[in-house]
Amino acid sequence: MPDLTLRGGVGARIDTEIEIKRSRFLCRLVRVESEAEARAVVDAARREEWNARHHCSAFVIGAASAPDQLRRSNDDGEPSGTAGRPMLEALSGREFIDSVAVVSRYFGGVLLGAGGLVRAYSDSVLSAVDVAHARGDVIARERRALYTLALPHADAGRIEAELRHRGVNILGTAYGSRAVITLSGHRRSELNELVAAVTAGGGVLEAAGHELIDVEP
Numbered sequence: 001m002p003d004l005t006l007r008g009g010v011g012a013r014i015d016t017e018i019e020i021k022r023s024r025f026l027c028r029l030v031r032v033e034s035e036a037e038a039r040a041v042v043d044a045a046r047r048e049e050w051n052a053r054h055h056c057s058a059f060v061i062g063a064a065s066a067p068d069q070l071r072r073s074n075d076d077g078e079p080s081g082t083a084g085r086p087m088l089e090a091l092s093g094r095e096f097i098d099s100v101a102v103v104s105r106y107f108g109g110v111l112l113g114a115g116g117l118v119r120a121y122s123d124s125v126l127s128a129v130d131v132a133h134a135r136g137d138v139i140a141r142e143r144r145a146l147y148t149l150a151l152p153h154a155d156a157g158r159i160e161a162e163l164r165h166r167g168v169n170i171l172g173t174a175y176g177s178r179a180v181i182t183l184s185g186h187r188r189s190e191l192n193e194l195v196a197a198v199t200a201g202g203g204v205l206e207a208a209g210h211e212l213i214d215v216e217p
Contacts, residue, residue: 022108059100
């Protein structure tokens, strides 16, 4: 299954509410790309829903296949393991990344028990994900390798145009002593063949890390 997130870039947001035994669970699901952005969403929920008893949270940043994927959760005063972890599992179970979920709970006077809390917090996140899917607000995220290609200035424009024409994803060109094109792709062997063809064997790809890009699921 592909990694998924909210369509529309950083800050895209879905809000839902469920009620269980008079307790209200308000979920905001927001697209983020860093821990700082995720924590800012949590802080905003605390300010805006200041009268709620709990503001439990979970976020996942980075591709599932990435060794440095970041996963965090917080029970915010609920019994340990009954809020943040179920929320995190709900996000991961639906393949959501680059996302933070915050559930603000308004206590209704009836204790739900550990099992009830787990279901409530998990269902809050799942409801937001379901709404996002129903609205068509979900996009896939794909991890692709990045490469650079250094060229003489006189050749850069022509070669960039030829690579684009052949379907290569060009991310940009930097101009210094040479023109350096940054591009991405799935298989280096195929890119090497294309580069060799359009540069008459004179171009050499250099690895430049990875990036996550939005693609239609």
